[in-house]
Amino acid sequence: MVDVRIILSALWAARMLSSLQGDVMRLMQPGMLDEMITGTTEVPITNAMLLIMSLIMAVPIFMSFLSLTLKDKANRWANLIVGIFFVVWELVFLIFFYIQAPAYEIFWGIAYLVFAALVVWYAWKWPKQEA
Amino acid sequence: MNTTKKTTELEDVKINLKIKLSALWVAVMFLYVYADIKAFFRPGIIEGLMAGKAGDFQITQGFLLVSAIIMTIPSVMVFLSLSLKAKANRWANIILGIAYTGIILGTLLMGGAWAYYIFYGTVEIVLTGLIAWYAWKWPKQEA
Numbered sequence: 714m715v716d717v718r719i720i721l722s723a724l725w726a727a728r729m730l731s732s733l734q735g736d737v738m739r740l741m742q743p744g745m746l747d748e749m750i751t752g753t754t755e756v757p758i759t760n761a762m763l764l765i766m767s768l769i770m771a772v773p774i775f776m777s778f779l780s781l782t783l784k785d786k787a788n789r790w791a792n793l794i795v796g797i798f799f800v801v802w803e804l805v806f807l808i809f810f811y812i813q814a815p816a817y818e819i820f821w822g823i824a825y826l827v828f829a830a831l832v833v834w835y836a837w838k839w840p841k842q843e844a
Numbered sequence: 845m846n847t848t849k850k851t852t853e854l855e856d857v858k859i860n861l862k863i864k865l866s867a868l869w870v871a872v873m874f875l876y877v878y879a880d881i882k883a884f885f886r887p888g889i890i891e892g893l894m895a896g897k898a899g900d901f902q903i904t905q906g907f908l909l910v911s912a913i914i915m916t917i918p919s920v921m922v923f924l925s926l927s928l929k930a931k932a933n934r935w936a937n938i939i940l941g942i943a944y945t946g947i948i949l950g951t952l953l954m955g956g957a958w959a960y961y962i963f964y965g966t967v968e969i970v971l972t973g974l975i976a977w978y979a980w981k982w983p984k985q986e987a
């Protein structure tokens with residue numbers, strides 16, 4: 714059995730890699746580049762929006778490192794809290810955005826959700842040992 | 845008089861095969877993403893995308909979904925290489941290692957690739973080849 718901390722770190726890395734690839738693929742979607750050039754994207758692209766997205770997307774990157782370095786108790790709670798945040802986040806995106814989006818977006822959205830849910834699951838079932 | 849000289853050496857631990865396989869999938873996935881981003885810098889690519897074409901391919905829902913599936917599997921393998929039991933783990937890595945080596949080899953053999961892609965493609969082939977190789981030589985233990 715691989716140490717739970719390594720699995721959690723890998724789950725955050727997998728989550729980040731898939732969303733990075735998903736974001737690149739979105740640029741290939743017909744019409745997307747035209748909308749970006751003309752500034753007519755569904756969600757307006759502003760300074761504040763880009764900052765918020767950058768901050769939120771930095772979290773899984775740090776979690777991939779923190780999952781290996783934080784002490785067990787803090788580690789578990791960090792993964793539970795951040796994991797649950799991302800489960801909710803992905804659900805909101807799936808329900809309100811991806812559902813009307815092309816199939817590939819739904820597919821990616823489900824992948825992100827599964828990774829976040831697995832983080833919560835593994836953190837919840839963190840192995841116990843005698844004190 | 846005997847003087848025992850204390851020598852120290854840097855701590856070194858053996859990294860489990862599952863962790864190596866997971867890390868190889870991380871590395872190869874980074875290369876896939878970067879190769880795709882680099883493509884946007886090639887003259888004509890963005891114009892092509894805006895006209896609904898990715899190279900020789902027409903960009904359709906089906907094309908994007910299949911690409912999404914092909915690119916999700918390596919991400920999932922980052923996790924599955926750690927969590928699957930040895931037997932299933934080994935076969936998944938052998939089969940997918942060979943499959944992805946084949947896919948990238950195919951894109952290179954289509955011809956017309958720019959030098960940067962030949963570079964990325966070659967490194968990707970080495971990494972997925974290593975995945976299949978490591979999995980093939982999975983260490984044995986007595987049952």
